[in-house]
Amino acid sequence: MKTRRYLNFTVQESDKKTVRKFLVHHKFSSSQLHNLKNNGGMVFVNHKQRHFDFHLKTGDKVIVVMSYEEPSDLIKPMPGELNVVYEDSYFLVINKPPGIASLPAKALTSKTMANIVKYYLESKHENGTIHLVTRLDRDTSGLMVFAKSSYAHSMLDQILHSEKxxxxxxxxxxxxxxxxxxxxxxxxxxxxxxxxxxxxxxxxxxxxxxxxxxxxxxxxxxxxxxxxxxxxxxxxxxxxxxxxxxxxxxxxxxxxxxxxxxxxxxxxSQLNIVHPVTHELLQLKAPLPDDxxxxxxxxxx
The missing domain is CATH 3.30.2350.10 (Pseudouridine synthase)
Known part of the structure; x- marks a missing residue:
């Protein structure tokens, strides 16, 4: 089942006032704009579909229907235990146990956190495309972040090595x-x-x-x-x-x-993240493991 991801915005006084400039201001990359225009994405303003050159007004409601992302066949969905610490429509934070890799290596078919997360997302009828924001060594435990879309991945990447x-x-x-x-x-x-x-x-x-x-x-x-x-x-x-x-x-x-x-x-043990969309400060913790x-x-x- 293919699912689409929706982003909701309200145009502020400080926002750029054409759809294209508005989206750029909200951290859409050139490739994401290209996908929106050419690969099935859509922009609605006050419930009417609009093009990139449409002029916005303060208070307008903007809904962006993201292009569908085709999950890679290189990562197979596999069931497994998943300790979810935080989740919203943008990203997922899990507590990884030791002894399991973050991503499959080339020619590696064993279960990794990416395989388990893909199974989890698909079981919820969400897009199973894997966007790994932070990784941990196989034998390091603790908090890992997966974005749920290329847009969320891009937003998190921009703050990854900052105080946010x-x-x-x-x-x-x-x-x-x-x-x-x-x-x-x-x-x-x-x-x-x-x-x-x-x-x-x-x-x-x-x-x-x-x-x-x-x-x-x-x-x-x-x-x-x-x-x-x-x-x-x-x-x-x-x-x-x-x-x-x-x-x-x-x-x-x-x-x-x-x-x-x-x-x-x-x-x-801890991630302090200023949510790139809501700007809420998330203080996420994982207790010391038993070993x-x-x-x-x-x-x-």
Whole structure:
């Protein structure tokens, strides 16, 4: 069953007054405008269909019927447990368990969060096109964001690395960090010996910044809260290793086999998002998962 997504607006005094300029002002990209015009999209003003050159007045009601997005066959819908933290007509936030990938890799047919989300959306007779806004490593748990349309994806992308989209993590690391809070500002690049690894690269690396603050100290470790200021692959894992405090269970970067947890003790615990359409501040949280609670309680003694 094909479904269409509708967007509703009321024209404000400050808005541009032709349909085209109005839509551009509301962050429609050139490709989205093209799809609206040529691939079955429609614009209604006060319940009458209008073209892009139609002139608007303050108070007009605008309904945009988005073009239908054909879901990719590369991601198959698969049933699975889905912990939904927040959902509206624009995007979906879920709490990902550890041990499952965000997206299928090439030639990979195993179940991922994208497969489960696609099944969930289609079961609700919604468009099953997958728009992944934030991803997590397979063995990192916590909050992930999926947009429900290309328009919502574009809107979220525009705020993703700003103060309007704040990402916080909890990690349990070896040792006690001194000072107890600070900024790690070290460029990250691709490891020259293994393409799937990252390292500190002062010559060719990209700017990477992570704020950290110690929440609890133990004899052999610390629970720290981190805020990403940039979004590099493995950023927290690489930065923690670089300052001498790798994450418990992160064998890829610590080379330490850990008996207390069988994956990196890293969890996306909070997202503060200024909704790009309603401008409401969403403060979304995911509690510490059981394996990290066990590790924390064991370290507490």
């Amino acid at each position: 989209f704040q990402k916080y993590y909890l990690a349990i690391v070896y040792g006690q960090i001194s000072p107890e809070k600070g900024l790690v500002d070290l460029p990250i690049g691709i490891d020259s010996e293994a393409f799937y690894l990252r390292n500190i690269d002062h010559e060719n690396g990209k700017e990477s910044k992570t704020l950290y603050e110690t929440e609890e100290k133990y004899r052999d470790g610390s629970l720290i809260r981190l805020k990403l200021l940039t979004g590099r692959t493995h950023q927290i894992r690489v930065h923690m290793k670089a300052i001498g405090h790798p994450i418990f269970g992160d064998f890829m970067y610590s080379k330490c086999k850990e008996k207390l947890i069988d994956r990196q003790a890293l969890h996306c 990290m609670k066990y590790l924390r309680n064991t370290l507490r003694g």
